[in-house]
Amino acid sequence: MAGSEPCARPILVTGAAGFIGYHTARALLARGDAVIGLDNLNDYYDPRLKQARLARLQQLPGFRFLRLDLVDRAGMDALFARERPRRVVHLAAQAGVRYSIQNPHVYVDSNVTGTLHVLEGCRHHGVEHLVFASTSSVYGANTKMPFSVHQNVDHPLSFYAATKKANELMAHTYAALYGLPVTGLRFFTVYGPWGRPDMALFLFTRNILAGRPIDVFNYGHHRRDFTYIDDIAGGVIAALDHVAAPDPAWSGDAPDPATSRAPYRLYNIGNNRPVELMHYIAVLEDCLGRKAEMNLLPLQTGDVPDTWADAEDLVRDVGYRPATPVEEGVRRFVDWYLEYYRDEAPAEPRVTNLG
Numbered sequence: 001m002a003g004s005e006p007c008a009r010p011i012l013v014t015g016a017a018g019f020i021g022y023h024t025a026r027a028l029l030a031r032g033d034a035v036i037g038l039d040n041l042n043d044y045y046d047p048r049l050k051q052a053r054l055a056r057l058q059q060l061p062g063f064r065f066l067r068l069d070l071v072d073r074a075g076m077d078a079l080f081a082r083e084r085p086r087r088v089v090h091l092a093a094q095a096g097v098r099y100s101i102q103n104p105h106v107y108v109d110s111n112v113t114g115t116l117h118v119l120e121g122c123r124h125h126g127v128e129h130l131v132f133a134s135t136s137s138v139y140g141a142n143t144k145m146p147f148s149v150h151q152n153v154d155h156p157l158s159f160y161a162a163t164k165k166a167n168e169l170m171a172h173t174y175a176a177l178y179g180l181p182v183t184g185l186r187f188f189t190v191y192g193p194w195g196r197p198d199m200a201l202f203l204f205t206r207n208i209l210a211g212r213p214i215d216v217f218n219y220g221h222h223r224r225d226f227t228y229i230d231d232i233a234g235g236v237i238a239a240l241d242h243v244a245a246p247d248p249a250w251s252g253d254a255p256d257p258a259t260s261r262a263p264y265r266l267y268n269i270g271n272n273r274p275v276e277l278m279h280y281i282a283v284l285e286d287c288l289g290r291k292a293e294m295n296l297l298p299l300q301t302g303d304v305p306d307t308w309a310d311a312e313d314l315v316r317d318v319g320y321r322p323a324t325p326v327e328e329g330v331r332r333f334v335d336w337y338l339e340y341y342r343d344e345a346p347a348e349p350r351v352t353n354l355g
Contacts, residue, residue: 010034011240012085014070014118015092017041019196020133020187022053023233024089025063031237034062036083039092040069044099045197052340053194070114080121087240090118090132093164096198097137097302100160111163112170119174129181129243131236134168136188136225136270136307137161145274146225146310149186149258149266158302168266175262181244182263185236188270188309192229192329193336201330204284204292205337213293214281220296222277223306225270228329231322235269238320258313270309271322283327287334 011028015021016037025035037057041050057063068075070092094100094110115132122130139147141155156162171182191201204214247259258266285291299305315321 009084009086010036010064012036012038012079012083012088014038014088014090015133016057016065017050017054018091018095019053019194020190020229020232020236021089021091022057022194023192023229024091024236025057026060027233027237028089029057029060029062032062035064036079036085037063037065038068038070038079039065041067044094044096049194049197070117071109073117076117076121080125080127084125085127087128088118088122088130089236089240090115090130091236093133095160095196097158097160098300099198100158100163101302104159107159107163111160112166115167115170119170119180122180123174123178127180129183129240130171131183131185131240132167132171133164134184134186134266135161135164136186136268136309137304138165138168138186139307140304145306146272146308147186147268148310149268149313150256152257157304160302172260172262172264175244175260175264179263182265183239183242183244184264184266185239186266186268186270186309187232188225188227188268188307190227190229190232192333195229195333201280201284201333202337204281205288205334208284208288208290208292213295215297216277216281216294217297217303218277218299218305220276220278220281220294221305223274223308224277224280225272225274225307225309226280226326226329227269227271227309227322228324228326228332231271231324232269235267235314235318235320235322238318239267239314242318265317267314267318268309268311269314269322270307270311271324271326272309272311273325274306274308275326280326280330283330284334287331 013025016025017039094107138153140157174180175182207214244263244265
């Protein structure tokens with residue numbers, strides 16, 4: 001649906017109780033869309049945070065929630081047949097680079113099999129446009145900066161990234177075989193209020209406030225294209241409104257990975273301003289009014305030193321550019337964190353992810 005006019009057929013948001021799903025669903029509801037939120041509320045991180053996000057969504061008119069696992073084929077078939085969503089924002093996934101090293105089977109179940117069930121639902125029930133989450137992790141061993149969707153990404157460094165690359169290939173196949181318009185969005189290190197407890201900003205904040213040291217990998221030499229959550233949600237919705245179409249200039253002699261003869265597009269959503277990790281920590285220290293004690297550690301397996309998004313395709317085609325500086329975004333996160341955890345300590349995450 002272009003714009004905010006109400007529509008009888010809802011938008012389905014998978015992973016609606018997750019970090020990006022929550023903010024995207026809220027933004028869709030705010031402009032008047034009817035939203036069906038799907039989530040399995042698993043315990044990869046503290047389910048109380050997911051329940052709190054969900055409770056806020058359930059207070060808003062136009063929102064309905066369904067607890068369902070993407071791997072439940074019969075349940076997914078029934079959902080699409082019953083609700084017939086007009087458009088789908090597929091954000092549900094097993095996240096985390098480091099967790100994928102110890103638990104690869106979970107990633108196949110959720111990210112590969114689950115995405116297949118979403119694609120099948122869209123194919124059989126007249127979905128106008130599927131927007132799905134990919135990740136900057138697909139760039140893997142690439143070192144040419146900034147990362148461009150027109151680059152080859154055949155060298156992932158984590159199994160998580162491999163499953164996300166598989167999602168891109170699966171989506172292209174459905175676009176080519178069935179004419180299903182699909183848009184993949186590669187997110188770059190998302191942060192902000194209601195964020196995931198396994199992400200670095202959340203863990204750094206918790207440890208600094210508790211007087212504990214923070215683990216700083218790659219000896220602090222990371223650079224990340226930190227992207228504020230409101231910029232991510234805005235980009236998702238702008239992409240959803242811009243239905244993918246075939247690229248008439250696409251050539252099989254020089255195939256462009258970002259476009260196709262099929263209705264298929266890939267975009268980066270990143271701030272296009274890589275920030276030194278040590279500066280990011282300094283901004284956090286300033287917001288908290290406390291200094292961090294740091295454990296400087298080597299680069300972790302599956303991680304990449306730097307990320308930097310070339311987002312010009314998103315600007316040109318969709319008319320959207322992320323713009324929130326880290327100084328503003330980190331301050332908003334800290335304000336939320338101090339309010340949300342005013343009376344209790346957050347649960348310990350299983351792993352830490354810089355993203």
